[in-house]
Amino acid sequence: MATTPKSLSNLEPGKFITLEKIHPSGTLQARKQANGLVAFFWRYTLNERDARELIGVFDPKSPPLSVEPTAFGYSRRAAAIKAAEIATLHRQYLSIGGIAALRRQQEADAEKEKAAELAALEEQRRQVEARSKFTLEALLRDYCGYLQNLGRQSHTDALSIFKNHVFDAYPTTSAKPASEVTTEEIADMMRKLIEAGKDRTANKLRSYVRAAYQVAKAAKSKPSIPLAFKGYNINSNPAAETSPDESANRPDKHPLSLDELRTYWGVLQTVEGMPGVALRIHLLSGGQRVAQLVRLLDDKVSEDCFTIYDGKGRPGKPPRAHPIPITKALKRELDTCEGNAPYRLSTDGGKTHISPGNLGKWAAEAVGTQIPGFLLKRVRSGVETALAAAKVSKDLRGRLQSHGITGVQATHYDGHDYLDEKRQSMEKLLRLLNQPKETVIQFPKRKKA
Template identity: 30%
Template sequence: MGRKLTDTQVKSWALTGGVKKNGTVTPARTLSEQLGERGAGSMLLERRPNGNVEVYLAMRREGGQERRKLGAFGELGPDGLVRGLSFWRREAERVSAEARCFKTLAAYDDNMRKQVADAERAARLVARQGSLEQLLVAYVENMQRQGKSSAKNVMGALRLDVLEAFPELAARKAKDIEPEDISEILRHCINRKPATKGRGKRKTTASTTNGKLTMANRLRSYMRAAFSFGLKHDLNPLRAGDAVLFGLKHNPVAYLPTIEGAERANTEALTKDELRYVLLAVQGLPERHRAIAYAMIYLAGQRVEMLVRAGWSDLLDDPEHGLVLRLVDLKGGKGSPPRDHLLPLAGRVHEVLAPLLVNRQSSRSTGPFSLDELRPVYAHTAQKIFSGLGSSLADEGLTRYFTWRTMRATIETHLAELGVDEQRRAWLLSHGRSGVQAKHYDRYNYIKEKREDLDKWSRYLDQLVSDSSYA
């Protein structure tokens, strides 16, 4: 047909099946209307016996006639409007324009199906892409699966300075986080008021001594590690197939420098005179406080978190070495499983720990390190024994101010002066092991060497207290 069809004509044809031509009504199964541009094809209408009219795009391709169904005349669209000829005319022209670059309409349809499938897949991926909060939580959960003792502290820092401080940022997709966002988080950590617990309610200037710079720098390292975890997560073949994806392309934290002035460890060691005053001050503490403080010193400065975690079941009777305390070291490096760290409790060491061990059978506490024989002591409570002594002895002018961190540096320094070499100190203090052999194959417990060094250390401490030259 050279002229355009009208909706009225098509509705009449749908009802009767006939078309009026030259005054005569003749039956017709199809009607067509040429599209405007040459080679564009035509809009073809086909009437079904039930009166429904289907709309097609008809084109001549590769020497043959092809057609593609577009829809039905008079159907109701998603927008609530009836699809008349004007709509199908525009639709036929659109599809014709898109299909002309393909050899066949079948090839065009294949391409359209691929585009739809790709779009659906992209939508599913977007729906599964995790937020910053999901990334940080997944990172900490992975730390917990690996038995990392620091997982709880890491989660606490991330919750305080990221999830609660920046809820909108936490809800944003992890892949959309930029270095500027990380910088804002770290700036907040440095400048915020201390957390409202204990006495810390004043806003203080960030410095090395109050730890705010160090906390911000550690937060930076936690977030860098979390994004590194996320970068590997999506490609991990052990990941569940329906697990959340992060779609990360880079680590935004890697662009930020370390925070200047942070992590300046207080590695000063107390002198012999100062260490002697500490030992004398410990003698004046209540019995269980004294015994715990002595345990921390006479056991050569073990990590307190590891020490106070020990339970009664960790006191072992060894046929060769006598009573042995088993500590579980969770602080191994990457690829290192938790390992037992055995300490012989013999001689002077057993003597200073005796108040903690005497009620081994009747104590209601889960382990020996308890101040009330009911509950285990927390690591920070044990460490506060020494920060308290540090304040009082410094006020008296007997020592510099010190904390348990200072004491650990002091103990290792004095052990080195006694001739305990670096390797033996590493065995004694369960320092990290490096190398395949040390990590995975060396299972010797070094109890004999540890007892020799603990005996040497105990004699040194006792001599400091009793030596009249210090009186």
């Protein structure tokens, strides 16, 4: 059909007209749209059904012999060339359903590409968020909260060390994503403490940071760990590859001698009020860990025993109940503070418990210069040493003071509470304390003949 730009512009709206045949198949058609624009189509037959593929709109100002579309549309000749390209594609993809199937595939590919772009943008956003949210400081704070929820008393010590020696001392490293912190950076934190003469604190810092990373790393496979730790995306533990200062971990074996324990016991008889009660309970119960003993709850005291909770042990494990039998001597002391609740050892009626630091201060003030180098922690090791000398077995000493209770048998099979055995050890301790001090008789040296 012979057409001119003017005749195409004057087509009857909504009606298709065939303009020419297209090689290798189909025809070029045109139709005036409702908006007044004329559109070109390639018309073809597939499986005995007619179909059309839109080419583009007609540009009446385009040169009639132009072979490329303008910014506003096609000339008839350019539309015919485009129709031939589409016809060739149609024949090439007949095995999958021709041009219509190809367009559907292209649309699906475009959707996949768009989804991939959106996923990449989301991942980029997540990484930006992770860099600002899942920092070293956030990880260490979350770990302290985790310890607190488990009932671990060490959460306050850990947070104090983190605040003083990580957050304040290394703000730039603290703000880094936890997954990007290096072993060297952790070692530098430890080195600064060691150079300041704080070797033990350096080792504790290493231990706490290492445990925090281990919790986050294990969160991927251990469902008991809160989901929030997975966000840190920890795959390696930078603190695990640092080396502790072994000299700072050597035990400070300086227990009170039996005579010094007897002196201390004598001093305690003169200490009045809650300080005396708490210190006597500490010694009579076998030198329990002060931080655990001061948190004794009133409802955990019965006729036969009281229970404290040992929070030391592996990260992730809840505190272990540690029952202590009540001897006659202990009962007298516990009865004096009956009614304090929820904390039995308290100076304000039970609202708060005695602080471990205050208990140590009271003991030191009471002893004065009577025992050189006195520290409350020496009482615990002194009790163990005295009981060892009195032939109390290592196992029973460990069960009385809640340490060294390990192994499959102790953990999974042995359900005995050992209250009778602990009571016998505590009564033996009291007999040792009440015995007179040993005296050394100095004989005059024999004169030489």
